[in-house]
Amino acid sequence: MRRALITGITGQDGQYLAELLHEQQYEVFGLVKGQNNPRIDMIRTEYPFVEIVEGDLQDLSSLVGVLEQVQPDEVYNLGAISFVALSFKQAELTANVTGLGVLRLLDAVRMVGGSQNNPIRFYQASSSEMFGKVRQSPQTEDTPFYPRSPYGVAKVFGHDITVNYRDSYGLYACSGILFNHESPRRGMEFVTRKVTNAVARIKLGLQEKLVLGNLDPRRDWGFAGDYVRAMWQMLQQDEPQDYVVATGRTHSVRNFVDLAFKHAGLDDWERFVQQDPRFFRPAEVDLLVGDATKAHTELGWKPEVGFEDLVAMMVDHDLRLEAKKAGISLP
Template sequence: MITGITGQDGRYLAELLNSKGYEVFGLVKGQNNPRVELIGQELPFVELVSGDLQDLPSLVAALEQTQPHEVYNLAAISFVALSFKQAELTANVTGLGVLRMLEAIRMAGGSQNNPIRFYQASSSEMFGKVRETPQRETTPFYPRSPYGVAKVFGHDITVNYRDSYGLYACSGILFNHESPRRGLEFVTRKITNAVARIKLGLQDTLVLGDLEPRRDWGFAGDYVQAMWQMLQRDEPEDFVIATGKTHRVRDFVAAAFTHAGIEDWERHVTQDPRFFRPAEVDLLVGDATKAHEKLGWKPEVDFDQLVAMMVDNDIEVESRKAGLA
């Protein structure tokens, strides 16, 4: 069972599990979720189940209905900028939602009798104002947003339930991972979509916030492989998943324009203070040595390939929408 089935990670993970012969259930909130139709078209093998991370009885009912061997909790209020504006909602879903799912698993017998294995989507945003570089599993957390704070709670409560109740529960501390399926509200997809539209003559300017923060960017399709691998081990452990390489937002912008064949990208880009965070995370870069050694996991798609993949997809999408394809 996958929560967050409509997000990029949920969709890539569902495809991976289906390829391995899993019966895949996706948890969706509400009767009129606008993305349900997309899942039906794109992932017809997924059986959708009603549930809400803000409602414990619905999670218990979903587990009783599906009887899963593995639960992947990928759902969250995951847009960092929004978390500053809706901090309480972020805490309730991204933080307490993890507690409710763990409690539901415990109530459903997630230990000896019905050993449900639980994966929690932790985040590099937990490191925030970093204490050491690169960041690894033992690096102290210093979150710089309500989202990061909520993720720290979700991470720590997962460790607590593992220690307290013997649940098979682990967290993947995933650094930034992107794909053509990334939402348009995220800066990477905002960039590649705008570059595509500028290339096609549909717009002229890309408006961004701070161009200097550095991130460790990988491909979501690679990262869901690591999620699955974590749940196949005899004992649950937490893992940093990252490429170990860092680039500025500015570098992502330059690579996207270059791939689209547009020179002098600076004349198309403006900065707006409204898009600056109240507290910025300046540098994130992960050390995935433990994942390399214990999982045998390594990323296959590099930074330039990722940017090219996203730009090409957005050129195709925008060409089709504009009747140019």
């Protein structure tokens, strides 16, 4: 059996990727920082096939120890301080984990390496936030970066150091430049899940208002379950390369809100939504839309879940979740 190590195992991508790898008959290991992580019990309960190992992206020696213990064939680095708004408040921590954490993990891969005939294959989770103030649309693998947040800046470092270690040391190391991808497993701090959960609570009479920031930014939104399939496909290629993963369609936050409320049977969404300047970013990314032609042609990857279906999936999940918590029976 092939072995895979996933950092960021408790996040939505880590969970979907773990399921995919398990279906592909991998032994799956998930990296966590310390045993006090409140989400470890969830992973052990819902994903019993994942073996938890302890390590820290801020500690090189712990990463070397984990790789020596696990001896993985593939490493997927999904771990990061990934909430853009938080990165403005904790820029140094974001740089240390999201940026330098990639360097440490690459160094650990280089040191442990795997056998010469079967080197460790490394995947870096890059982000469309690296494009930031976009130089061209749609964005491709060759579009210059102009990040607009500490998170985006850290991701650029992680992306470039992955390229550098591939070129300098011959590592099998690649990056997926993933555009926004969501799911019912998305954290509540992200705007999409904040919207769908609030819509569910408003529909059930548990909440009156939804408070948001800027409704105008446009994003290329896809389904996380589709996007982790692209991650795995990248590491199955003969040569490591970087790929944009996106739907090629863009929607505003306003569009997302409108669809979510309509799916719940609440047509006049403006009655329930308030804007608050506190939720505006210091530097906004106005438009992101990706061109995934390379992933389509070389990986054979295509998204399967459309935007409307994604929004409906998330609203339906949160309706069931909030109704169960409140003891409300749904029709």
